[in-house]
Amino acid sequence: MGKWNNFVKTFNLPQISEKQQARLSFPLQSEEIIKTMEEISLGKTSGSDGLLIEFYQSLKEILPPKRLHIYEDVLKKVTLPPTMNNPLITLLLKLGKYVQRCYSCKPSSLINTDIKILLKILVKRLKK
Numbered sequence: 001m002g003k004w005n006n007f008v009k010t011f012n013l014p015q016i017s018e019k020q021q022a023r024l025s026f027p028l029q030s031e032e033i034i035k036t037m038e039e040i041s042l043g044k045t046s047g048s049d050g051l052l053i054e055f056y057q058s059l060k061e062i063l064p065p066k067r068l069h070i071y072e073d074v075l076k077k078v079t080l081p082p083t084m085n086n087p088l089i090t091l092l093l094k095l096g097k098y099v100q101r102c103y104s105c106k107p108s109s110l111i112n113t114d115i116k117i118l119l120k121i122l123v124k125r126l127k128k
Helices: 002-009 017-027 029-039 053-058 063-077 112-128
Strands: 090-094 105-109
Touching: 017 112, 029 053, 029 063, 029 112, 053 112, 063 112
Parallel strands: none
Antiparallel strands: 090 105
């Protein structure tokens, strides 16, 4: 881990402020999860779990309290459970490129919808 830390320190990466840290560590609320679920665009591809945002939105009265406990656990441990940490990596053809050429494709990582919800909550908090 020491070599990795030293390597990362060679880059001039942006740091989050103490104010942003405070917003990120504020306890999650079910209402925040519901609002974020409603803001995510419909028709987006899901990750390896196959659950679309439409599924989450249809159960918005039931799921947020259950998700709340999972999200809090993820934020405390600063790690994702294996079931949430399985992005689906696929290749997408670039517009106007030949299908037969490898360079005509770009990789795309599709993450599970539950992680999209949590990430969107955290991004919104950082932007405030």
